[in-house]
Amino acid sequence: MTGLIDTHLHLIYLDIAGYSWTDGIPPLANQAFTLPDYLGLIDGLNVDGALFMEAGVDDADYQAETRFIAGLDGLVGLIASCRPEVDTGFEAWLDECTSLNVKGYRRILHVMPDDLSQSTTFRSNIRKIGARNLSFDVCVLAGQLTIALELAMACDATQLVLNHCGVPDIAGAGLDPWRADISALAALPHVACKVSGLLAYCPPNSANLATIRPYIEHVIAEFGPDRLVWGSDWPVVNLANGLTDWISVTREIMAELSADEAAALAGGTAQRLYRL
Numbered sequence: 160m161t162g163l164i165d166t167h168l169h170l171i172y173l174d175i176a177g178y179s180w181t182d183g184i185p186p187l188a189n190q191a192f193t194l195p196d197y198l199g200l201i202d203g204l205n206v207d208g209a210l211f212m213e214a215g216v217d218d219a220d221y222q223a224e225t226r227f228i229a230g231l232d233g234l235v236g237l238i239a240s241c242r243p244e245v246d247t248g249f250e251a252w253l254d255e256c257t258s259l260n261v262k263g264y265r266r267i268l269h270v271m272p273d274d275l276s277q278s279t280t281f282r283s284n285i286r287k288i289g290a291r292n293l294s295f296d297v298c299v300l301a302g303q304l305t306i307a308l309e310l311a312m313a314c315d316a317t318q319l320v321l322n323h324c325g326v327p328d329i330a331g332a333g334l335d336p337w338r339a340d341i342s343a344l345a346a347l348p349h350v351a352c353k354v355s356g357l358l359a360y361c362p363p364n365s366a367n368l369a370t371i372r373p374y375i376e377h378v379i380a381e382f383g384p385d386r387l388v389w390g391s392d393w394p395v396v397n398l399a400n401g402l403t404d405w406i407s408v409t410r411e412i413m414a415e416l417s418a419d420e421a422a423a424l425a426g427g428t429a430q431r432l433y434r435l
Contacts, residue, residue: 160205160410161205161413161421161422161425161426162205162206162207162425162426163204163205163206163207163389163406163409163425163426164206164207164208164209164210164235164388164389164425164426164429164430164435165201165206165208165209165210165389165390165391165393166209166210166212166238166320166353166355166388166389166390166429166433167210167212167322167353167355167356167390167391167392168197168209168210168211168212168234168390168391168393169192169211169212169213169214169215169392169393169394169395170192170193170194170197170211170214170228170231171187171190171191171192171193171214171394172191172193172227173189173190173191175220175223175224175227176214176216176217176220176221176223176224176227177216177217177219177220178214178215178216178217179217180215180270184398186394186397186398187394187395187397187398190394192393192394194231194233194234197209197393198233200393200402200403201402201406204403204406206406207426208234208235208426208435209233209234209235209391210234210235210236210237210238210262210429210433210435211228211234211236211237211238212238212265212296212390213225213237213238213239213240213265215240215267215270216240221239221240221241221242222240222252222255224240225237225239225240225256225259225261226259229259229260229261234260235262235435236260236261236262236433236435237259237260237261237262238261238262238263238264238265238294238296238433239256239259239261239263239264239265240264240265240266241253241264241265241266241284241288242266243266243276243280243281243282243284243285243288244266244275244278244280244281244284245280246280246284249284249287250287253287253288253291261293262293262294262433262434262435263288263293263294263295263296263318263320263433264288264293264294264295264296265295265296265297265298265322266295266298267298268297268298268299268303268306268307269298269299269300269303269326273303273306276306276307276309276310277306277309277310281310282310282313282314285310285313285314285317286314286316286317288317289314289316289317289318290316292434293318294317294318294319294320294432294433295314295317295318295319295320296319296320296322296353297310297311297319297320297321297322298322298323298326299321299322299325299326300326301325301326301327301328301333301337301340304325304337304340304341304343304344305340305343307319307321307325307344308340308343308344308347311344311347311349311350312347315347315349316349317349318349318351318432319349319350319351320350320351320352320353320388320432321344321350321351321352321353322353322355322356322390323353323355323356323357323360323392324341324352324353324354324355324356324357324374324375324378325337325340325341325344325352326356326360327357327360327374328360329357329360329361329362329370329371329374330360330361330362334373334374334377337374338377341377341378341381342381345378345381345382345386350386351382351386351387351388351428351432352378352382352386352387352388353387353388353389353390354375354378354387354388354389354390354409354412354424355389355390355391355392356390356392356395356396357371357374357375358371358396358399358400358404358405358408359392359395359396359398359399361399366399366400366404367408368408368411368412371408375412379416384416384419384420384421384423384424384428385423385427385428386428387423387424387428388424388428388429388432388433389409389424389425389426389429391405391406392405412424413425
């Protein structure tokens, strides 16, 4: 069985950082989700490695989060939080992260003003990430995909990874204009897509492969497995049926691909994009 590389593992350590975004989400609020917890869950599930994905901590804590997680054993690397909208200290943060096993960066955009990524400073700093041969994960809602496209076109020398297939409105059966926006992003060779999060967007009691199939099939057709990576989105995946179920659904998806395609989705593409 092909081993998975998890490119989207959140960890929550309440004594290290604040996670205000979880306050209105009972399955996540005021709970720790640690690396030992995760490793226990994946035991026997053929997950070969995991990249920590910054967990949207409160602004004051984003650097402390990276420094702490970098000291944990059992991860293949980190995708760290950054603030490309500011000049002061940005390159110093990139310099520090060279010793912290950071493989890429993310700035969550769906909770910020739409024009944040449109500034000269923001785009210049995303280009600086690319100049260091590192990637930038793009986290936007479906209605912001045109903004993501503008960013991608302005930063064509930086590897971009679209999180959660662009967060389609699955509960509302929102295939369009999501499909056209995904196609436009997929036309850019430096943009990849992360297969993650989808079950959490399904209507109640419908978190299954049948519900997400139109979305999965579209990203596979447009990006191809060589530009798709897989992520658990743990512990947010608990808003659906949990990690074990998502891995089972992933295996069903892979079973419909060729052996080479399945290997790319499982981890081959991740190894290349994140230089693992």
